[in-house]
Amino acid sequence: MEQLPTSPGEGPQDTNAAPGSAYTATATISEQGLVTEWSEDARRLLGYPPAEVVGQPAARLLADDAGALAAPAPPGQERWSGTVALRHRDGRRMELGLLAHRWTSTGGTAKWFVVSAVPGATPPSLGELPDGWMFEQSPCALAVFDADLRLVRANAGMERALSLTEAEMRGLRLPEIAPDPASDETERTMRLVWETGEPQHVDAFVRAAGGGPQPDALAASLAPVRDPDGRVRAVCLAAHERTAAAGGPRGDLLQDVTGSGADGAGIPDGGRHTRDHTTTMTLQRSLLPQTLPDQGALDIASRYLPAGTEAGVGGDWFDVIPLSGARVALVVGDVVGHGIRASATMGRLRTAVHTLADVDLPPDELLTHLDDLIIHLSADEAGPDSAGQAAGGIGTTCLYAVYDPVSRLCTVARAGHPPPAVVSPDGSVYLLDVPAGPPLGLGGLPFETAEVELAEGSVLALYTDGLLQMRDRDVDDALDSMFAALTRPASTLETVCDRVLAAMLTHRPDDDVALLVARTRALHEDKVCVWDLSSDPSVVGQARRCTTDQLTAWGLEDASFVTELLVSELVTNAIRYGRPPIQLRLIHENSTLICEVSDANNTAPHMRRARIFDEGGRGLLLVAQLAQRWGTRHAAVGKTIWAEQSLVGF
Structure with missing residues (x-):
C-alpha cells in the first residue's frame, strides 16, 4: 500500500484495489472508546486485521496523543467530523478525514459509526459537471453521485440540508452521510436511475439532525447525467420542500408535516403526502431494525421499500436475531393490509418473534406460538372499526430460518410465505423446498420445517411477495429476473440488493417490499x-x-x-x-x-x-x-x- 497526498476530502489509495475504485473504511467505537467493529476496507486503509483491533482502545490507532477517536464528540452531540492523524500498521502517519455518527439502540446502548472515504480516479466526464452560479445558487439542494453512488458535488443548499460541507461528504455514500432508512431508499432509487436511465422520485429525503423541523420534510427528484454519447455518467439528486395537494409550495414546513398551520387550522388532506401517510411512514421506519446486530455467522444486507399506492405503507418487516451457539435467525414477514393498523401489528409481531427466539424455539414451534398470538389479537381487536381490515393480522405470512455456522445447517419453516432463494458458491440458484404452511391466524394447522446443509459462501435471499407481484410480469418471469440478479458476480451484498431491486422494480411497487440477503460463513x-x-x-x-x-x-x-x-x-x-x-x-x-x-x-x-x-x-x-x-x-x-x-x- 502506498500513501497518496491527503486532505480532509482525500485519503490513501490501496494499490491492491482496482484502478480508479473508491471505497469507504468503516468502524464502530463504543462509548468506552473500544473498537467493536472493523471492516475489510478499514484493513485496506490502515493495514490492521480485525483480530488486532477489535476490542482494543481506539486511541491506540492515533499517531498523536490526541483523544479524538476515544471520545469522538462531546456528550449529547450526535455527529462529529474532522481530520485525525492515524498510524498505519507499518508505522506511517496518515491524516484522514473522518465522519462519525452516534447510534443509540432501543436498549439504550450507544456506539459511534465512523467512516472515511478513500477516493478513486475521477471519471473524465465528471470534470464537466455544473460548476457555475446556477448550481451553487439553486433554490433546491443539489448533489451529484458517481457510478459507485458516492458524492462528488454538493451545492450550498445540500450542505445546509445535511449540515455538512461538501469536503466532509465527498466520496461517501448517502447512507454513510446520513444513516436512516430514507437514505437507503434514496440510494436504491439512485441505482434504479443508473440502471434504467430514467428519472425517479422519492417521497422522503432525510435531513440531518438539526437540519430542519422533521427528517422527512423534503422530497427528492433523481435524474441521470449523460455524456455527449448518451451514456449515464452520474446521478443528480435535487431535494426540495414538498408541495400541498392543491398545488403550490407550502411556506411553512410545520404545515407540510402535520397537515395544519401553526395556528392549528386544518387544511384539506389529499395526494421474521397526507398527515396519515407521514405518520404511518414514521411509525413503520421506527419499528424496523435501525441497525443489524453484530454476529459472525452471516454477512447481511437488507432493503425496505414502502408501497407507492394511495393505500399507504403496509406491514412488511425483516429481522436478524443472534441465537445461542453462534447461530443466527433470519425473519421476514408480511402483515396484511396497509396503514397505521398494519404497521402497529407488525411492531407487535416483531417483538413477539424476538421474545420467542430468546427461548430458542425451533422454527415450526415459533410459528405455532405466533399463530396463537394473532388469534388472540384478532379477538381483542374485533369490532365495527375493524371492517375491511384483517383483525389482529389474520392472514399474515412469515418465514423463520435458523443458520448454524458450526454444522452449516439451515432450518426453515414458513407460514404462507414465499420460500427463500439459495445461490450456491458454484453459481446455481434454486428455491428452497420448504412446506408452505398456512398463513398465521387460522389456527389448528401444523407448521413443518426443512433442513438443508449449505456450503460456506452460499447466499440466502428472503423477501416479501411485493417483490414478485409486478404489474408488467407474471411470477415466473419475476423469479427468473430475481435469479439472474442474484447470480451476477458482485463485490458486496449491498450491490446484490441494489441489483435485485433494479431488476425487479420498474416503478414504485404496489405493495411493500422487504429484502434480506445473507452470505453464509462457517466455523471450522x-x-x-x-x-x-x-x-x-x-x-x-x-x-x-x-x-x-x-x-x-x-x-x-x-x-x-x-x-x-x-x-x-x-x-x-x-x-x-x-x-x-x-x-x-x-x-x-x-x-x-x-x-x-x-x-x-x-x-x-x-x-x-x-x-x-x-x-x-x-x-x-x-x-x-x-x-x-x-x-x-x-x-x-x-x-x-x-x-x-x-x-x-x-
Whole structure:
C-alpha cells in the first residue's frame, strides 16, 4: 500500500484495489472508546486485521496523543467530523478525514459509526459537471453521485440540508452521510436511475439532525447525467420542500408535516403526502431494525421499500436475531393490509418473534406460538372499526430460518410465505423446498420445517411477495429476473440488493417490499472443540484441564480462570441432575467464547438464591454473574446449557 497526498476530502489509495475504485473504511467505537467493529476496507486503509483491533482502545490507532477517536464528540452531540492523524500498521502517519455518527439502540446502548472515504480516479466526464452560479445558487439542494453512488458535488443548499460541507461528504455514500432508512431508499432509487436511465422520485429525503423541523420534510427528484454519447455518467439528486395537494409550495414546513398551520387550522388532506401517510411512514421506519446486530455467522444486507399506492405503507418487516451457539435467525414477514393498523401489528409481531427466539424455539414451534398470538389479537381487536381490515393480522405470512455456522445447517419453516432463494458458491440458484404452511391466524394447522446443509459462501435471499407481484410480469418471469440478479458476480451484498431491486422494480411497487440477503460463513474445526464426558464427578477436573489446554492453543490464557469456573459449574450440574450422554463444547467466535454442556435430561434448571445453610443452589447464580449471557436450549432429546463470555479486553 502506498500513501497518496491527503486532505480532509482525500485519503490513501490501496494499490491492491482496482484502478480508479473508491471505497469507504468503516468502524464502530463504543462509548468506552473500544473498537467493536472493523471492516475489510478499514484493513485496506490502515493495514490492521480485525483480530488486532477489535476490542482494543481506539486511541491506540492515533499517531498523536490526541483523544479524538476515544471520545469522538462531546456528550449529547450526535455527529462529529474532522481530520485525525492515524498510524498505519507499518508505522506511517496518515491524516484522514473522518465522519462519525452516534447510534443509540432501543436498549439504550450507544456506539459511534465512523467512516472515511478513500477516493478513486475521477471519471473524465465528471470534470464537466455544473460548476457555475446556477448550481451553487439553486433554490433546491443539489448533489451529484458517481457510478459507485458516492458524492462528488454538493451545492450550498445540500450542505445546509445535511449540515455538512461538501469536503466532509465527498466520496461517501448517502447512507454513510446520513444513516436512516430514507437514505437507503434514496440510494436504491439512485441505482434504479443508473440502471434504467430514467428519472425517479422519492417521497422522503432525510435531513440531518438539526437540519430542519422533521427528517422527512423534503422530497427528492433523481435524474441521470449523460455524456455527449448518451451514456449515464452520474446521478443528480435535487431535494426540495414538498408541495400541498392543491398545488403550490407550502411556506411553512410545520404545515407540510402535520397537515395544519401553526395556528392549528386544518387544511384539506389529499395526494421474521397526507398527515396519515407521514405518520404511518414514521411509525413503520421506527419499528424496523435501525441497525443489524453484530454476529459472525452471516454477512447481511437488507432493503425496505414502502408501497407507492394511495393505500399507504403496509406491514412488511425483516429481522436478524443472534441465537445461542453462534447461530443466527433470519425473519421476514408480511402483515396484511396497509396503514397505521398494519404497521402497529407488525411492531407487535416483531417483538413477539424476538421474545420467542430468546427461548430458542425451533422454527415450526415459533410459528405455532405466533399463530396463537394473532388469534388472540384478532379477538381483542374485533369490532365495527375493524371492517375491511384483517383483525389482529389474520392472514399474515412469515418465514423463520435458523443458520448454524458450526454444522452449516439451515432450518426453515414458513407460514404462507414465499420460500427463500439459495445461490450456491458454484453459481446455481434454486428455491428452497420448504412446506408452505398456512398463513398465521387460522389456527389448528401444523407448521413443518426443512433442513438443508449449505456450503460456506452460499447466499440466502428472503423477501416479501411485493417483490414478485409486478404489474408488467407474471411470477415466473419475476423469479427468473430475481435469479439472474442474484447470480451476477458482485463485490458486496449491498450491490446484490441494489441489483435485485433494479431488476425487479420498474416503478414504485404496489405493495411493500422487504429484502434480506445473507452470505453464509462457517466455523471450522479449529474454532470448535467437543468432548464426550462420563457421568462421574471425577471427570470435572478433566473437563477443566481440557478447557485450559484449548484456551492456551487459542491464545486465550487470560480467559482461563473465568472459563474454568463456568465449565466446572455446568459440568457438575449435568452430572448431578442430568442424564448421560454428557458433552462439553467450546466455540471461539471472533470476540466471543461460548461454553456449552449438553445432557439427555429434558428438565431445565432454574436459578435460585441459596440460603445460608444450603449446600447447593449457587452454581447457576455464579454462571449468571460470570457470563455475558446464558440460557437453556432444548433439543428433541435433552437440553444444552450455554454461557457466553465477551473476550474484549483479553
